[in-house]
Amino acid sequence: MRKYVPKDNVQKKSYYTDRFHVVPRVPREKVEDEHFVSVVEALAGDVKESYIEIGQLVLHINPEDNFKVLKILKEECGYTQCSEQSAVDYLAKDNEFELFWQLLNITEAKRVRVVCRLANASAIESVEPLFKSANFAEREIFDMFGIKVNNHPFLKRILMPDDWEGNPLLKTYPLQGDEFASWYEVDKIFGKEYRDIIGPENRDPAKIDVEDTKRFSRVGYEVEFGADYSTEEKDIEYSETLLVNYNKKSSKQLDERR
């Protein structure tokens, strides 16, 4: 990844555009390997597109064919292990998800990636009867993306709490959490009425609360632990030896140039 630079400044735009930058792409090769050719032939009409990327076969299919394709791959082509299964959010671009299954043939030492595009708000068929590893993987897809999985034995959130709102791996989900996420533990343990007392999350690690005399020491104006400072209307008296008070009017301004 290259360093992110904000590109809003129109005046400097010409500096941001890198004319010579080429987005790195993995070359796609034709399917020539003997084993992979037989795999593509076994799937016949179900494959929309097939190519080799870094020695792995990539197969694009329709989302409704996923169970059929994986069954053929498992039973006829020897892909007995489903090592990874997840989704990618392309909602902003195409209003659909990309789902993929990464399969491994142990005897041939070959890997196949089955890819499909799933329209938003539609469900996918579970492959749990074929691969037991799909049980947790599909629960994670459901948890993180909100994609429903048909005929799954136990479709329930796996990473987030059961009463969580939102799907964190969607690109629209804020990294630091939405309103619900930021109050989750307070609401759950103490109740909503304690929001005012506990206060919002502090996301700034360098924050210093001047009035908090329990957690922060007031340099130059030390008070007793836990003393209530808020009632006093008194400016901080800076120690002459430790801190320089820049507000102090010690300089003299000349009216005219000497």
Added chain:
Amino acid sequence: MAQHQVNYASTAGLPIALTSVDKLVNWGRSNSLWPLTYGLACCAIEMMASGASRYDFDRMGTIFRASPRQADVMILAGTLSKKHSEFARRLYDQMTEPKWVISMGSCANTGGMFNTYATVQGVDRIIPVDIYLPGCAPRPETLQYALMMLQKKIRRESADMKKNTKQDLTTQTGKKRTRLI
């Protein structure tokens, strides 16, 4: 034989040491701090190291207990996720008074580098903390030092827990201060 044998029969010759109740109680409390065996993340490895033979918590009278009902110190060692916060608070509630809390490491103190939706941004949002121990992860010596600081704090306290200043959970200063201990 005994040269300095106390003659119990004479005078008011009982072996008496004068002290205050506070000091006596705090002597007992501070010298047998039993923390809860409760690790959350990598800080727990350092906590285990402090308990093991090289750093040896036992010599300070600190013995890890596997039940919150027998423990009086909770060392929150590691990242507290929001999903787990409910259970951490429940364990804290199950501990009997008097009880103290050490927040160990950056993640427990402020959320640390996990500035995300799933991590509690400082355990003091749900549990009142006595000692904040910085570090990522703090070395075993540091945890020992934190425990010694806690002992010092306890020795300063009153035997009557109601009189002690307990850190409350309010982050805002000013008018509203409710104790959520």
